[in-house]
Amino acid sequence: MVNFKTSGATDALRRACPELRLVTEAGVLASHGRDWTRFREPAPCAVAFPKSVQQVCELVACASAERIPLVPSGGRTGLSGGAVAAHGEVVVSFDRMRRVLDFDPIDRTVTVEAGVVTAAVQELARTRNLYYPVSFASEGSSQIGGNVATNAGGIRVLRYGLTREQVAGLKVVTGRGEVLECNRGLVKNASGYDLRHLFIGSEGTLGLVVEATLRLTDPPLPSKVMLLGVGGMDALMNVFDTLRADLALTAFEFFTDRALHYVRAGLGLPKPLDTACPLYVIAEFDCPTGAEEDRAMASFERCVQQNWLLDGVISQNDRQVAELWRYREGISESISHFPPYKNDLSVTISRVPEFLQRMDELVDEICPDFEVVWYGHIGDGNLHMNILKPGAMELSEFESRSHEISEKTYALTQSIGGSISAEHGIGLLKRPWLNRAHSAAEIEMMQGIKNVFDPAGIFNPGKLL
Amino acid sequence: MKILVGIKRVVDYNVRVRVLPDGSGVDTDGVKMSVNPFDEIALEEALRIKEAGKAEEVIVVSVGGDECQQQLRTGLAMGADRAIQVKTGESLQPLSVARAFLKIIEREQPGLVILGKQAIDDDNSQTGQMLAALWDRPQATFASKLTLSDGSATVVREVDIGLETIEIDLPAVVTVDLRLNEPRFVKLPDIMKAKRKPLDVVPLEDLDVGADSNLSVTKFAPPAQRAKGIMVEDAAQLVQELKNRGLV
Ligand SMILES: Cc1cc2nc3c(=O)[nH]c(=O)nc-3n(C[C@H](O)[C@H](O)[C@H](O)COP(=O)(O)OP(=O)(O)OC[C@H]3O[C@@H](n4cnc5c(N)ncnc54)[C@H](O)[C@@H]3O)c2cc1C
Numbered sequence: 043m044v045n046f047k048t049s050g051a052t053d054a055l056r057r058a059c060p061e062l063r064l065v066t067e068a069g070v071l072a073s074h075g076r077d078w079t080r081f082r083e084p085a086p087c088a089v090a091f092p093k094s095v096q097q098v099c100e101l102v103a104c105a106s107a108e109r110i111p112l113v114p115s116g117g118r119t120g121l122s123g124g125a126v127a128a129h130g131e132v133v134v135s136f137d138r139m140r141r142v143l144d145f146d147p148i149d150r151t152v153t154v155e156a157g158v159v160t161a162a163v164q165e166l167a168r169t170r171n172l173y174y175p176v177s178f179a180s181e182g183s184s185q186i187g188g189n190v191a192t193n194a195g196g197i198r199v200l201r202y203g204l205t206r207e208q209v210a211g212l213k214v215v216t217g218r219g220e221v222l223e224c225n226r227g228l229v230k231n232a233s234g235y236d237l238r239h240l241f242i243g244s245e246g247t248l249g250l251v252v253e254a255t256l257r258l259t260d261p262p263l264p265s266k267v268m269l270l271g272v273g274g275m276d277a278l279m280n281v282f283d284t285l286r287a288d289l290a291l292t293a294f295e296f297f298t299d300r301a302l303h304y305v306r307a308g309l310g311l312p313k314p315l316d317t318a319c320p321l322y323v324i325a326e327f328d329c330p331t332g333a334e335e336d337r338a339m340a341s342f343e344r345c346v347q348q349n350w351l352l353d354g355v356i357s358q359n360d361r362q363v364a365e366l367w368r369y370r371e372g373i374s375e376s377i378s379h380f381p382p383y384k385n386d387l388s389v390t391i392s393r394v395p396e397f398l399q400r401m402d403e404l405v406d407e408i409c410p411d412f413e414v415v416w417y418g419h420i421g422d423g424n425l426h427m428n429i430l431k432p433g434a435m436e437l438s439e440f441e442s443r444s445h446e447i448s449e450k451t452y453a454l455t456q457s458i459g460g461s462i463s464a465e466h467g468i469g470l471l472k473r474p475w476l477n478r479a480h481s482a483a484e485i486e487m488m489q490g491i492k493n494v495f496d497p498a499g500i501f502n503p504g505k506l507l
Numbered sequence: 508m509k510i511l512v513g514i515k516r517v518v519d520y521n522v523r524v525r526v527l528p529d530g531s532g533v534d535t536d537g538v539k540m541s542v543n544p545f546d547e548i549a550l551e552e553a554l555r556i557k558e559a560g561k562a563e564e565v566i567v568v569s570v571g572g573d574e575c576q577q578q579l580r581t582g583l584a585m586g587a588d589r590a591i592q593v594k595t596g597e598s599l600q601p602l603s604v605a606r607a608f609l610k611i612i613e614r615e616q617p618g619l620v621i622l623g624k625q626a627i628d629d630d631n632s633q634t635g636q637m638l639a640a641l642w643d644r645p646q647a648t649f650a651s652k653l654t655l656s657d658g659s660a661t662v663v664r665e666v667d668i669g670l671e672t673i674e675i676d677l678p679a680v681v682t683v684d685l686r687l688n689e690p691r692f693v694k695l696p697d698i699m700k701a702k703r704k705p706l707d708v709v710p711l712e713d714l715d716v717g718a719d720s721n722l723s724v725t726k727f728a729p730p731a732q733r734a735k736g737i738m739v740e741d742a743a744q745l746v747q748e749l750k751n752r753g754l755v
Pocket of ligand 1: 117125136186188192193252374465469
């Protein structure tokens with residue numbers, strides 16, 4: 043980070059953008075200076091709350107002229123430190139840009155400002171008898187701008203894809219102060235580079251997403267959820283294969299017995315199954331009639347005969363659907379106090395069994411003294427590996443030990459063609475290992491792209507690249 | 508002792524109900540149907556009583572078309588021993604349902620009948636009370652706690668002013684409230700077993716319950732849409748808006 047202006051940034055911004063709300067109060071600096079991660083202390087110099095695209099443009103123009111580093115900030119539920127301001131930056135919060143601008147029933151799209159919360163889009167879709175499928179435990183706080191910037195995934199990627207698949211248009215403000223209207227809601231647009239896709243997953247390093255046009259889809263069919271007890275790691279993908287062949291799956295998630303232990307303790311949930319199992323699966327599938335339930339039963343029986351499954355329950359109504367999901371959705375929150383060091387790994391589905399096997403051996407070898415909690419979107423080849431900080435260990439020592447583990451974990455992931463981040467992003471925490479996900483040539487090109495959109499390098503310096 | 512539990516098939520609690528454009532009913536096409544939530548609680552309570560060794564058999568009963576067999580099977584999978592469908596193509600009013608139940612009671616001689624306090628589709632809250640009167644046995648409605656002892660039951664009822672505790676002689680009708688218990692998940696292996704449990708179909712005509720009441724539904728309409736709110740900038744504008752609408 044060279045030549046950044048952090049002292050006097052607030053005064054410069056106040057002068058240039060008199061209308062802009064700029065807060066320097068300690069409580070707000072602390073709350074808006076970081077995301078869900080806990081490895082860096084928040085230390086921004088101010089938090090800006092623009093109210094309009096116009097104000098965003100003025101803010102960016104001043105920041106770019108004065109070389110003021112900006113940290114874009116959404117709902118601050120990010121898990122890679124992307125929205126952390128630890129070096130006197132100015133945080134740009136979208137909390138005051140929460141308007142729904144347009145709903146088009148013919149295009150089946152909704153256009154919202156970046157600060158609109160994910161759950162609000164879901165709810166809006168529901169009231170129009172449509173559906174916004176991006177869903178995960180933090181949807182009540184995360185914002186559309188943050189979802190776009192991280193290309194958020196979640197529990198229904200298996201059926202509907204990532205945030206990328208839902209974005210029909212983006213309005214962004216680049217570091218050069220231009221406002222780009224990317225793709226404008228079009229279904230088809232073969233007119234050269236689709237810049238929209240560069241901003242999706244850019245983690246706030248190319249520009250500020252100010253508006254997004256999102257596709258809505260048909261409401262899902264009535265569904266049922268099974269919580270299944272799995273015999274072991276080697277059985278997991280066999281169960282997936284079987285269920286996927288027999289049922290129209292909308293989600294396939296897994297977690298370990300240790301994860302179950304914490305989520306039960308954290309949320310006070312009863313034992314879901316009579317049988318204790320090493321692994322559990324949450325499988326959700328379309329179930330409009332009794333026929334699908336019969337197929338699910340047959341599928342279950344076959345897996346039991348193979349000893350892949352040991353036990354299982356199935357929802358009888360939508361309340362139980364929600365109750366069963368809590369066993370999976372509550373895990374992240376129930377271990378957040380440790381705090382955990384999170385790895386968000388992905389491999390192709392065909393290599394999941396091999397990867398699990400080798401990770402299991404690796405964990406035994408390199409961190410026998412740590413508790414590791416596994417869960418994830420296994421139907422997408424995405425595993426969340428959470429290393430829990432032992433109570434007595436200093437945070438800094440824990441982080442450096444975790445880094446040693448990451449080194450080996452990422453080397454293994456790379457060796458079988460996987461990625462060191464499936465959906466949480468590189469941000470601050472995974473930046474030292476970007477070269478485990480991309481070749482030197484790729485990183486150089488990414489840097490070139492960054493320079494085009496953000497020549498002064500004011501957006502999220504020290505993140506991603 | 509046998510326990511009889513009523514099971515009604517209704518649109519799932521979480522479904523946003525939509526009225527058909529012609530006002531003839533609500534749209535159930537492709538809509539998730541479930542056991543009425545209060546009936547699920549009733550069954551859970553019956554199963555707990557049986558598991559505690561205070562009853563030998565739990566029988567679930569539903570009055571309706573063949574589609575309600577799905578909900579009866581759910582009841583069997585939860586743990587009921589057998590099921591009875593009183594088969595009818597008509598949608599009956601509470602009085603006729605109570606009469607049909609009475610006939611089943613006469614056949615089965617249960618020591619306890621547990622029903623939901625109401626069905627969430629028509630919200631009538633009448634069947635249990637009517638049944639107790641027809642049967643000429645005690646009733647305890649809106650139960651949030653149920654304790655059985657020899658020949659009687661102590662029931663805590665949720666009433667407007669708080670909780671009321673009463674004691675009733677058995678046999679009796681108990682209708683249950685939300686806080687009585689948390690119904691269990693259905694175990695997958697039990698769904699298979701449920702397929703082999705007996706489900707008797709009794710045509711309504713065979714029960715000789717007489718004609719349905721002289722009440723018929725003429726029209727369904729959705730609740731009036733709430734007008735859209737506006738955001739005011741300050742208190743002065745708020746007062747102005749209220750004045751404009753003649754509210755102050
Ligand atoms: C309990 C829990 C469960 C989670 N589960 C999942 C999951 O299943 N799948 C998943 O993908 N994620 C998950 N997450 C991570 C997180 O919720 C997502 O990454 C989410 O998309 C972040 O959105 P946010 O608004 O909170 O962004 P923030 O955390 O505020 O920011 C995330 C990144 O986006 C940038 N950014 C934010 N707004 C803008 C903008 N308007 N313009 C440009 N850049 C911007 C920030 O600079 C930062 O780099 C989970 C988090 C928690 C706490």
